[in-house]
Amino acid sequence: MSGKIAIVGAGPSGCYLAQSLLKAAPDLEVDLIDALPVPYGLVRYGVAADHQGTKAVTRQFARVFERQGARFFGCLRLGDDVALEDLRAAYDAVVLATGMPVDRPLGIPGDDLAGVFGAGRLTRALYDHPDAETLPELGAHPLIVGNGNVAIDLLRLLAKDPDELAGSDLGAGPTDWLAGAGIESLTITGRSPAAAAKFDPVMIKELAKLGGVSIDVVGTGASDEPDAVKTLDALASIAGHGSGARNVTFRFGLTPAEVIGSQGQVRAVRFTSDAGDETIPCTSVLTAIGFDADPDLPRDALLESATDAGAGALAPGLYATGWFRRGPRGTIPENRADAQALATHILDDLTADPAKPGRAIFEGRTGLVDYDGWCRIDAAETEALPEGRCRAKITTREEMTRLASKGVTTG
Amino acid sequence: MNISILYGTETGNAEMLAEDIQSELEGDHDVSCQNLSDVDPMSLVPEHLYLLVCSTYGDGELPASAQPFAEAMEAAKPDLSAIHFAIFGMGDSEYDETFNHGPKRLAELMLAHGATQIGERVAHDASGPEMAEDLAFPWAEEIISQAEERLGAAA
Ligand SMILES: Cc1cc2nc3c(=O)[nH]c(=O)nc-3n(C[C@H](O)[C@H](O)[C@H](O)COP(=O)(O)OP(=O)(O)OC[C@H]3O[C@@H](n4cnc5c(N)ncnc54)[C@H](O)[C@@H]3O)c2cc1C
Ligand SMILES: Cc1cc2nc3c(=O)[nH]c(=O)nc-3n(C[C@H](O)[C@H](O)[C@H](O)COP(=O)(O)O)c2cc1C
Numbered sequence: 001m002s003g004k005i006a007i008v009g010a011g012p013s014g015c016y017l018a019q020s021l022l023k024a025a026p027d028l029e030v031d032l033i034d035a036l037p038v039p040y041g042l043v044r045y046g047v048a049a050d051h052q053g054t055k056a057v058t059r060q061f062a063r064v065f066e067r068q069g070a071r072f073f074g075c076l077r078l079g080d081d082v083a084l085e086d087l088r089a090a091y092d093a094v095v096l097a098t099g100m101p102v103d104r105p106l107g108i109p110g111d112d113l114a115g116v117f118g119a120g121r122l123t124r125a126l127y128d129h130p131d132a133e134t135l136p137e138l139g140a141h142p143l144i145v146g147n148g149n150v151a152i153d154l155l156r157l158l159a160k161d162p163d164e165l166a167g168s169d170l171g172a173g174p175t176d177w178l179a180g181a182g183i184e185s186l187t188i189t190g191r192s193p194a195a196a197a198k199f200d201p202v203m204i205k206e207l208a209k210l211g212g213v214s215i216d217v218v219g220t221g222a223s224d225e226p227d228a229v230k231t232l233d234a235l236a237s238i239a240g241h242g243s244g245a246r247n248v249t250f251r252f253g254l255t256p257a258e259v260i261g262s263q264g265q266v267r268a269v270r271f272t273s274d275a276g277d278e279t280i281p282c283t284s285v286l287t288a289i290g291f292d293a294d295p296d297l298p299r300d301a302l303l304e305s306a307t308d309a310g311a312g313a314l315a316p317g318l319y320a321t322g323w324f325r326r327g328p329r330g331t332i333p334e335n336r337a338d339a340q341a342l343a344t345h346i347l348d349d350l351t352a353d354p355a356k357p358g359r360a361i362f363e364g365r366t367g368l369v370d371y372d373g374w375c376r377i378d379a380a381e382t383e384a385l386p387e388g389r390c391r392a393k394i395t396t397r398e399e400m401t402r403l404a405s406k407g408v409t410t411g
Numbered sequence: 412m413n414i415s416i417l418y419g420t421e422t423g424n425a426e427m428l429a430e431d432i433q434s435e436l437e438g439d440h441d442v443s444c445q446n447l448s449d450v451d452p453m454s455l456v457p458e459h460l461y462l463l464v465c466s467t468y469g470d471g472e473l474p475a476s477a478q479p480f481a482e483a484m485e486a487a488k489p490d491l492s493a494i495h496f497a498i499f500g501m502g503d504s505e506y507d508e509t510f511n512h513g514p515k516r517l518a519e520l521m522l523a524h525g526a527t528q529i530g531e532r533v534a535h536d537a538s539g540p541e542m543a544e545d546l547a548f549p550w551a552e553e554i555i556s557q558a559e560e561r562l563g564a565a566a
Contacts, residue, residue, distance in 0.1 A: 016423070053503035053537030060427050167538070202470050202506065230470075333421045333468075333475065 001025040003350045004358035006087050008078045009097035010034040011041020013322025013335040015061040017095060020343035022068040030070045031091075031359050035077035036130065037369040037400040038377060041099060043332070045129045048153045049170040050160070052390060057332060065371040073362060074369030075401065079296045082361075088317060090361045092352050095312075095319040095342070096302070100291040100328040106145065110259030111287075115139070115266030119150050119288035126157065126178075128171045128393040130400065135177045139283020140184040143269060145256055146288030147190030147197040149331075152204065154288055155188050159248055161212040169391035185247040187280060189271065194235055194252040195223035201234035208237060212244040218251050254278065259285055291328035299324065312342045319346060373404025412555060412562075413458055416444040419465035419477025419517065425501050428535075428543045429464045435548050440555070447480040452524075457493035460529070460558045462551060465517050466501040471509025473516055484520055492525035495562065497554040499547050503537040510534070529561065530554045 005021060007014040010032040018030045038044065040058050047054050064070045076082055078098065087094045103118025105111050117136055124132035142158065144151050157170075162179050170178070190197050194217075207215065217239035220232055235250065254271035260279065261267055268281045293299035303325075306314045312325050321342045322335045330338075362368065369377075380403050381391050394400050414436060418429035426446065433444040447465075455461065466474045473481055498521075500514030511534040518532055533550045535543040 019423075051505065053505055056424060056537045057422050060423050063427065205470075205508075206505075336422060337475075 001347065001350065001352070002027050002029075002354075003092045003352035004029045004031075004090075004356055005093045005095065005346070006031050006033055006091040006358075007095045007097055008033045008087070009041065009099060009322070009324070010039035010072060010074075011097060011099055011322065012043055012057065012061075012332050013041075013099075013324075013339055014095070014097035015040070015064055016336045016339035017097065017321055017343055018070040019060065019064045019068065020340045021346065022064065022070060024343060024347055026068065029358055030068075031073055032070055033073045033076045033078065033082070033087075035075070035080075037074040037397060037404060038374055039072055039074065045124055045127050046150075048157060049127060049168040050157070050165060051153075052167065052169065054332070071359060072369070072371040072374060073359070074374065074404075075367055075397075076362070086361065090357050091317075092350060092356055093317050093319065093346055095321060095346070096297070096314070096324050097320070097322045098294065098297060099323045100293055102292040102294060103287060104290040104292050104328075106256055106259070106285075106287055106289065108256055108258055110261055110266075113259055113261040113266050114264050115261070115284040116259055117284065117286050119146070119154055119286060120291060122154065122286060123150070126170070126174045128174065128395040130395060130397045135174060136284070138181055138183065138286070140182055141281065141283045142183060142186055142286055143280060143282035143284070144186065144188040144286045144288060145269070146290075147188070147192065147199055147252075148288060148290075149199050149203055151188060151288035152199045152207075154286060155186055155248065156203075156207060156210070158183055158186055159207075159210050159213050159246060164211060166388040167390060169389055169393060171393055171395065172386065173395070183246060185249070187249045187251060187282065189251045189254045189256070189269075189280070191255050192252065194220040194250075195225070195228035195232055197231055197252065199231075201230045204231070204234035205237055207248070208241050210242065210244070210248075213242050213246045213248050214244050215239065215241040216247065216249045218249060219253065221252075251280075291323075293324070311345050312338070313345065313349075317349075367401065369401060369404040373401075377403045412440045412460055412559065414440050414442045414462060414555070415459045416442065416462045416464060417447050417450055417480075418444070419447040419463070419474045419480070419513065421466055421468045421474035421476070424537070424543070425464045425466045425474070428499070428501065428547055431544045432462065432464065432547055432551050435544075436551060436555070446476050448476040450480055452480060452484040452491075453487055453489045455489070455491060455494050457495075460555070460562070461494065461496040462554065463496055463498040463514070463517060463521075464501070464547070465498065465514040467503075467506070467509065467511055467513030471506070471512030471516075473513045477513070477517060481517065481520055484524060488524065490525055491521060492527075494521070494526040495529055495558060496521055496526050497529045497550075497558075498532045499550055500532055500534040501537070501543060502534060505538050510536070529557050
């Protein structure tokens, strides 16, 4: 089967989709377009620096380019560098796989005070995303709001001693920042009772490996429901762990009502709970309560008018997958299942129009990064390794594009 | 030799390795490669050597694509006493307490239904320095030579 397909977003969803499409129809022309000079989305910039095993899926994605013939077009931002209408005119099918990158705000008074930071903003900075803001001062007593896996990732990273990051790809800047952050305590709060907390129990058990902390788990309650039992058992297994200087406290059933500040700076968060109001002092508030769509892309309108949103069909020749379609929930395997189902759907629909130019519309464009360019960046990041690190990420777009500099070859 | 590679995967690493093993062995043997999710445990045949490639998920559990196979086996209780298999595991030593428990469970399930295991279960560690194929290719060669001795090259 022939046909030209553009997938916008080279994160796991886009890569799995390209893999499935090309497995079923090796003659397709599949192009993965990304706003960044580098592929792999949140596998590179979200999955924790100390969870390298999870990042091993990138070996599969490399195959998609190296053996299955997909092409990478980095530094092409949909909306800025290319319009959706132009892509749809050039390709037989266009798939949006651009994820959900924007931190969801708390939506309570004071959530805009200095010292309130979203998990996306922080993890992008920690993992050297080229568009990240700088790493902020958190003070001695950060408070994390949220009980998902992202909140636990953040908690674990901030609770680690420098030697516990051996084998990771945490960069030199973030490593120094963390060592000098002066964190004395970390409190993490969830709105639900412990039994309904969303984090994976395995992520909780992992905290028992931390050497520099002492962990308190307050007010867990009880449940007979099997999933809840796993969660409660995991929490029980870390309660009282360690006698390190850095205290970690888990709290549940607390709904944030107001971030309290003075002189424009966070001082505390007031919560409501079944037991009445409670105010917890803190030096910064780190929110990990979900993500929203990039406001530059008309996600809501596209999903509302979709022919079959559940299947990822937005309009004739236009599809969506991954977090962009499903919302900011779900792990890498869920994106794989989603992409595999969508690939079948696209191939059923596909009618190739040989007159469509496909990737030829990018011919002559300068500043793009192709897969070979990414390989040069990758080589530079892995050839001279600092002690205890498996990768030293290039941190700026300028340096990335310079390293990739031979540019895109079209044809 | 007739070789059936069956993989159980969650994020696709075991599938990629299974396909790599297939390409590696294809020159010398008749090799097929299937997802465990598409395999009925009642359909296994004595003429084939089964190479199982399986990862681990959750808290030492079988990956999603191996679960229907395991459930079908527990429900149908097939007699596998004429079946020979070997198993290669994929896991991550970050999960130290449940490292490679998925393939361990799968092997135990096969053994519990009478199948004969050939060779040792070898485990890849996603946090380790080795590439899965660098462990798996020599493992497959070794398994096949043991199988040829035991079953005769005619199998
Ligand atoms: C902090 C964090 C940690 C996580 N840790 C894990 C984990 O350990 N294990 C796990 O299984 N899951 C984890 N997840 C979930 C996992 O990352 C997601 O399920 C997955 O990344 C979603 O894939 P996606 O391809 O839909 O989106 P993304 O990974 O976000 O990829 C979207 C891609 O689109 C590009 N893009 C965005 N806008 C545009 C545009 N306008 N034009 C062109 N390109 C664009 C982006 O640059 C990016 O490369 C984590 C998520 C977060 C936020
Ligand atoms: C959420 C999660 C849980 C995991 N649990 C285990 C585990 O308990 N034991 C283990 O050895 N490996 C575990 N792993 C590691 C995987 O088995 C390993 O990454 C493997 O390469 C995945 O192969 P697959 O893509 O074929 O599923 C886990 C990985 C993830 C992401």
